Amino acid sequence: xxxxxxxxxxxxxxxxGQPALAGVSLTVNRGERVALVGPNGAGKSTLLLHLNGILHxxxxxxxFGKAIENGNLREVRRRVGLVFQNPDDQLFxxxxxxxxxxxxxxxxxxESDVRxxxxxxxxxxxxxxxxxxxxxHLSLGEKKRIAIATVLAMSPEIMVLDEPTANLDxxxxxxxxxxxxxxxxxxxxxxxxxxxxxAVCRRVVILDEGKIVADGSAESLLSDVVVLKAHGLTGD
Amino acid sequence: MKHSFIxxxxxxxxxxxxxxxRTKFLTxxxxxxxxxxxxxxxxxxxxxxxxVVAALMALSRxxxxxxxxxxxxxxxFVLLVTVFVPFFKENGLVxxxxxLVKAWLSVLSLILLTATTPVPRLLEGLERLRLPRVMVMVxxxxxxxxxxxxxxxxxxxxxxxxxxxxxxxxxQVKTIGRMAGTLxxxxxxxxxxxxxxxLARGFDGQSRTLNNLxxxxxxxxxxxxxxxxxxxxxxxxxxxx
Numbered sequence: 513x514x515x516x517x518x519x520x521x522x523x524x525x526x527x528x529g530q531p532a533l534a535g536v537s538l539t540v541n542r543g544e545r546v547a548l549v550g551p552n553g554a555g556k557s558t559l560l561l562h563l564n565g566i567l568h569x570x571x572x573x574x575x576f577g578k579a580i581e582n583g584n585l586r587e588v589r590r591r592v593g594l595v596f597q598n599p600d601d602q603l604f605x606x607x608x609x610x611x612x613x614x615x616x617x618x619x620x621x622x623e624s625d626v627r628x629x630x631x632x633x634x635x636x637x638x639x640x641x642x643x644x645x646x647x648x649h650l651s652l653g654e655k656k657r658i659a660i661a662t663v664l665a666m667s668p669e670i671m672v673l674d675e676p677t678a679n680l681d682x683x684x685x686x687x688x689x690x691x692x693x694x695x696x697x698x699x700x701x702x703x704x705x706x707x708x709x710x711a712v713c714r715r716v717v718i719l720d721e722g723k724i725v726a727d728g729s730a731e732s733l734l735s736d737v738v739v740l741k742a743h744g745l746t747g748d
Numbered sequence: 749m750k751h752s753f754i755x756x757x758x759x760x761x762x763x764x765x766x767x768x769x770r771t772k773f774l775t776x777x778x779x780x781x782x783x784x785x786x787x788x789x790x791x792x793x794x795x796x797x798x799x800v801v802a803a804l805m806a807l808s809r810x811x812x813x814x815x816x817x818x819x820x821x822x823x824x825f826v827l828l829v830t831v832f833v834p835f836f837k838e839n840g841l842v843x844x845x846x847x848l849v850k851a852w853l854s855v856l857s858l859i860l861l862t863a864t865t866p867v868p869r870l871l872e873g874l875e876r877l878r879l880p881r882v883m884v885m886v887x888x889x890x891x892x893x894x895x896x897x898x899x900x901x902x903x904x905x906x907x908x909x910x911x912x913x914x915x916x917x918x919x920q921v922k923t924i925g926r927m928a929g930t931l932x933x934x935x936x937x938x939x940x941x942x943x944x945x946x947l948a949r950g951f952d953g954q955s956r957t958l959n960n961l962x963x964x965x966x967x968x969x970x971x972x973x974x975x976x977x978x979x980x981x982x983x984x985x986x987x988x989x
Binding site: 618623 | 866867868871888889891892893895896938941942944945946947948949950951952954956957958959
């Protein structure tokens with residue numbers, strides 16, 4: 513098994529003094545589909561922002577066997593794609609085409625490669641033909657798909673998604689889940705939507721108050737009512 | 749929430765729509781320059797300018813009523829600035845009329861430009877015309893986020909209205925002030941998240957774009973005709989009766 517992510521005792525405190533992560537250690541192997549589950553404020557998003565060097569540390573986070581540092585940020589960001597929770601943050605260009613082309617252009621692809629990877633990515637999320645549309649005229653479900661396409665276009669080996677089903681209606685959620693199931697790469701999904709987790713991930717990591725409190729197979733953890741209740745993951 | 753398009757009708761098809769955005773931008777600029785340089789009493793020149801805009805409007809097949817309505821939205825501001833002119837200048841009324849006509853003609857040409865060019869294409873054109881990249885980016889973010897902000901304001905207003913009715917005038921003003929402050933902070937935070945999303949896709953401060961634009965023969969003809977007419981107008985206002 514090839515190790516693609518290795519986090520050693522990672523702690524993080526936001527500049528305003530609020531602690532977010534307290535000694536997190538985690539390894540992810542190639543091809544795994546890991547759900548990062550936890551209540552609001554558990555530190556899920558903060559952890560994700562470390563995976564491609566948006567938040568810096570000194571060497572506690574290794575991807576593909578190498579510590580993330582300034583010299584290899586470009587390489588890391590190509591191989592680890594991050595999809596943000598709110599597509600209005602992720603999609604910032606005037607047209608869908610510009611947005612999906614943004615990553616490939618930054619990677620220095622040639623013009624024909626850029627066009628080809630944009631077409632492939634939009635095809636992959638079922639949004640071919642939307643190239644000239646503006647994001648503010650799309651529905652939330654459509655925006656989420658485009659947001660995934662913007663990352664797919666860079667052909668990442670690890671796809672990291674933050675709350676992909678947040679605010680979606682059941683139908684859009686269903687179709688997004690089947691899209692995620694088709695993705696071939698390693699997946700790390702932060703969510704407290706247990707329906708999504710059950711459908712997409714084999715492994716579940718529970719995070720609470722900045723610490724990993726459980727790590728195991730989805731079947732066993734998601735049926736463990738005591739653990740779920742202790743960390744605010746069931747309503748009753 | 750659903751919004752109207754800033755560049756309504758720009759997705760239609762006509763001779764004017766198909767022109768390169770750079771052609772349209774530069775000829776619009778030249779037109780405005782010619783209009784502004786025309787002396788106030790040369791009403792014949794203004795008539796020709798109007799005929800030019802009217803002809804282009806007809807060619808563009810954008811509904812005339814739409815253009816006229818839009819232009820009327822802007823005119824009150826012009827009036828506000830110019831209304832005192834007659835009191836301070838000799839021949840003030842002629843001057844006032846000329847300024848209003850000039851402003852109206854310029855506004856018409858700008859509406860025609862935005863109604864026949866999708867904003868993203870226009871931005872692309874500006875970039876190819878070597879407008880500083882950072883300005884193009886600011887404009888493109890503005891286009892992208894203006895409706896996101898409008899939504900934000902509408903939600904805040906609904907939240908306020910559902911909890912407050914009446915109150916003193918001062919109280920209402922204070923509430924609006926606080927809403928403006930909140931909007932600013934939310935936009936600032938969004939800016940940081942957007943920047944993180946840009947970084948995540950390899951942004952390194954350099955901006956790279958693809959070139960989708962190319963001048964065609966029609967652009968050359970169009971530029972030639974417009975410039976010829978403008979020169980004629982110029983000549984008329986310099987030597988004509």
